[in-house]
Amino acid sequence: MELIRSLAQLRPQHRGCVATIGNFDGVHRGHQVILKQLQQHAQALQLPTTVIIFEPQPQEFFAPDRAPPRLTRLREKLIAFQRYGIDRVLCLRFAKTALLTADTFIQTILIEGLGIQYLVVGDDFRFGKGRTGDFKLLQQAGMQAGFQVESQHTFIVDGDRVSSTRIRQALRQGDMQLAQQLLGHPYTLSGRVRHGFQRGRTIGFPTANIFLHRHASPVNGVFAVRVHGLETYPINGVANLGTRPTVDGQDLLLETHLFDFQRMIYGHYVDVEFVKKIREEQRFASFEALKQQIQIDAATARTYLETHS
Numbered sequence: 001m002e003l004i005r006s007l008a009q010l011r012p013q014h015r016g017c018v019a020t021i022g023n024f025d026g027v028h029r030g031h032q033v034i035l036k037q038l039q040q041h042a043q044a045l046q047l048p049t050t051v052i053i054f055e056p057q058p059q060e061f062f063a064p065d066r067a068p069p070r071l072t073r074l075r076e077k078l079i080a081f082q083r084y085g086i087d088r089v090l091c092l093r094f095a096k097t098a099l100l101t102a103d104t105f106i107q108t109i110l111i112e113g114l115g116i117q118y119l120v121v122g123d124d125f126r127f128g129k130g131r132t133g134d135f136k137l138l139q140q141a142g143m144q145a146g147f148q149v150e151s152q153h154t155f156i157v158d159g160d161r162v163s164s165t166r167i168r169q170a171l172r173q174g175d176m177q178l179a180q181q182l183l184g185h186p187y188t189l190s191g192r193v194r195h196g197f198q199r200g201r202t203i204g205f206p207t208a209n210i211f212l213h214r215h216a217s218p219v220n221g222v223f224a225v226r227v228h229g230l231e232t233y234p235i236n237g238v239a240n241l242g243t244r245p246t247v248d249g250q251d252l253l254l255e256t257h258l259f260d261f262q263r264m265i266y267g268h269y270v271d272v273e274f275v276k277k278i279r280e281e282q283r284f285a286s287f288e289a290l291k292q293q294i295q296i297d298a299a300t301a302r303t304y305l306e307t308h309s
């Protein structure tokens with residue numbers, strides 16, 4: 001898969017493709033339907049697939065303080081696109097794209113930049129300055145410029161539209177099963193294991209730490225987890241995602257204690273799959289009280305994972 005980081009990087013060989021546009025936060029089941037459609041048309045037309053995304057995401061650009069925490073960072077989206085067989089990703093800097101009217105967006109990006117032949121979008125897709133562009137406008141432009149546009153029906157689970165907002169809500173409520181159903185895969189956070197303050201090992205719970213480098217996460221609290229990327233099979237564990245109020249922590253940290261595992265894993269890149277929420281993070285009166293609770297959490301997680309494999 002090829003990543004094209006700006007319009008300026010587009011070359012004549014990138015022209016002629018089957019494309020879609022959007023945030024694709026979570027690359028959830030609604031998005032997956034679009035990606036599948038894209039592939040089918042690309043195969044029929046013998047053209048490559050191109051996904052157009054924006055960085056930062058529009059909400060993060062317009063209201064950075066109010067934007068909800070992302071489900072997937074750029075790296076995770078790219079891994080998902082690759083998994084779904086996408087050929088190219090055009091990642092546009094939204095600061096520039098935000099200024100384009102819908103007509104200019106179509107002309108400069110879709111027609112002159114990519115020379116698209118076929119476009120697939122969701123039925124509520126909006127774009128361009130003031131979100132004035134829609135399926136109808138795309139269709140009119142397509143008739144003039146010679147490309148086809150298809151609108152995909154809203155993908156629904158249990159009577160409601162699958163959306164990144166709904167997935168965030170499920171995660172906030174600790175409903176990992178619903179989140180998985182909407183995502184089409186379990187919710188996972190990835191990162192490199194770093195050194196912690198090493199108090200964990202003094203209480204018998206050494207942890208693999210992943211700094212999330214962000215202010216907010218869609219999930220918080222204590223979870224039964226499966227960690228991928230260390231062995232050929234997943235390793236069970238118990239994790240806390242939070243700021244560790246008991247030890248006056250500040251940064252958002254994902255700390256995982258792996259069961260029956262002793263290897264040094266600093267520097268390893270791992271995927272932590274959130275299987276079951278156990279409880280919210282709390283401030284404990286003492287480190288001893290926290291230790292006792294972690295013992296209970298570990299036993300709860302172990303039992304759950306062993307009985308739900």
Ligand SMILES: Cc1cc2nc3c(=O)[nH]c(=O)nc-3n(C[C@H](O)[C@H](O)[C@H](O)COP(=O)(O)O)c2cc1C
Nearest residue numbers: 196197198199200238240244245246247281282297
């Ligand atoms: C399963 C588990 C649950 C935890 N729950 C909490 C919690 O509720 N409140 C809290 O302040 N810290 C919690 N922690 C984080 C501990 O404060 C942290 O692991 C401890 O301070 C040791 O960190 P260090 O090894 O980086 O020094 C939890 C850690 C684990 C592994």
Ligand SMILES: Nc1ncnc2c1ncn2[C@@H]1O[C@H](COP(=O)(O)OP(=O)(O)OP(=O)(O)O)[C@@H](O)[C@H]1O
Nearest residue numbers: 022023024025030121122125153154155162163164
């Ligand atoms: N449930 C769905 N069914 C069909 N198409 C969808 C669905 N969710 C998103 N899409 C489409 O996928 C493409 C990329 O979506 P994007 O993430 O930008 O939009 P969105 O509608 O804001 O999604 P979300 O609400 O999930 O964040 C768009 O064309 C959008 O219309």
